Amino acid sequence: MKVLVLMGGISLERDVSLASGAAITSALQGNGHEVIAIDTAEGSRYLKESTRLISDDIKTAPPELGQLARYDRVQSLKIANLEELSDVDAVFLAFHGGSGEDGTIQALLDLAGKKYTGSGMLSSALCMNKAISKKLFERDDIPTPDWMLINKKDFDDELYELIRQEFSPPIIVKPNDQGSTVGLSLVEELDDYRKAIELACEVSDNVMIEEYIDGRELTVAILGERALPVVEILPKNKLYDYECKYTEGMCAYEYPAKIPDETTILIQDLGLRAFKTLECKGYARVDFRMDKEGRLYCLEVNTLPGMTKTSLVPKAAKAAGISFDQLIEQILQLAIED
Template identity: 35%
Template sequence: MNDQYQANDFGRVAVLLGGNSAEREVSLRSGKAVLQSLKRQSVDAIGFDPAESQLTDLIKEKVDRVIIMLHGRGGEDGTVQGALEWLGIPYTGSGVLGSALSMDKIRSKQIWESRGLPTAKYQIADKTGFEAGSCGAIMEKLGNKVMVKPAREGSSIGMAKVTSAKQLETAIQDAFKYDNQVLLEQFIDGPEFTVSLIQGRALPSIRMSTPHTFYDYAAKYHDDTTEYFCPSGLSDKQEAELAQLATDAFYALSGRGWGRVDIMQDNAGRFCLLESNTVPGMTEKSLVPKAARVAGIEFDALTRAILETSMPDVLAEQE
């Protein structure tokens, strides 16, 4: 975090929120929380919903920079980043490549594999060539417990845990409603962790516990039975290992500025990468603010640090 900036150094800031993705409602909540925070800090900030206005209106609004709070497709996949590049408007977080790679769970795993980073065994189901008769062999290869995930959705949308070939077939067909490619991933029995990153710093890990079958959309945003542990209960050595793994994974995908990496730990204590998030949630239930608070960074300081990732000198440090 950089203390050299005053509120007026940021100029006029647009908080991009809402959008047209399946995560619109969460994005609206994240964006409104960030907008209120920036206003408390006397930043000249406005809310801007691309579902209701053309991006070129940012020019008419005389916006100097953008803080992206669009989750999912259109906001987290490189699309809006490319448009802002074309408009010449600085923005927070990862660029076009880092956003696109991180949004795609299949490409993420392929890159991590090529870098020797640990991730669970997987198969790919393609809508154009999927054969239901292959489900039995897939289940056997992946250990008979499989997570089904649309390749390019967030917030656990379209995901399912299956334990039979019939369930797998149904879950794949359901996931095809969201994406033409579906990731079939070996289910890992063990605790789930997440590590938030801000300006190159890894924040304390959070361990999630839910009575749901897995940490799904309801567990993330609606269910009060989900528990969050930060500190997560790891030893200092394990915490350092997890922080380094998350950092390596994030930058392997050309991540930049800020983000969050989700990780499972198997029964043998080994960590396995799940996915990288380049525009994590910033709602009252979100994980990045929880970890920041434990690190001594209150919400306003966190939003300020995220906004700083649009500044040239902070950006240069992340290249």
């Protein structure tokens, strides 16, 4: 099968995407597929054995906005005009964040009539927008932490005081449309609220204020219609931040998680429900917090989860007896069969 792997793009999660793309490309080649890998921001093409040119190095912090400014946003969206797209059997999406995960690229591929991995345009857009996701969770009785959405144009002293009254520390402040904890802060003092909000406003027009759930960090991967074993995340920092996610040794993982069977079943059920609520397809990762009383809270659904050597979905697959190469093949087949 001839497969086009798209990665990189203009996103604060660009480095992670390139690392995922390198791993996916290698697995597809190992499975016997003819693979073309393209970084849509650079226009770079990596053919056959030249995949070593794809960087799999992830820095301990995301790229600066200024570093991304050099890329042509229009050029990065010219997917439908790619010569390689015309004769491939499927497109494997290795994007994280930005137009590669928010439904934009998915819409272009739909117009081109191409099969691609992961969720469609609508689901991708819903999952990228944390506020809309939470509204749908609440509609379908999927528990989620209390939250408030603010627009940076409306952020003034009056709104700041309202936030201080409504939310006692600690709280989570995060951009409404970013992943990999980019722009996210765990705020433990009232006097630090403003600084955290201003940080999030640097990367998004809309910022979410969210109740912090003190407890355990758990995640479940969905593959097709199956929930994989639950993974527990044990970061060295108090928060599972960008550094912990992508720096080896900064985080430990239990897979499967050491939790009661009934808790595992409940997380898997809630994960599948969230997956269906947001109309996801193919595969996704659903993130949870569990408080000290054992209550579960769904945080978000990631439609294009990481596929790096430290990523969570490959760990869940390994716990289910699925190798990385097998996981990539199953994701590809789900796209072909859709």
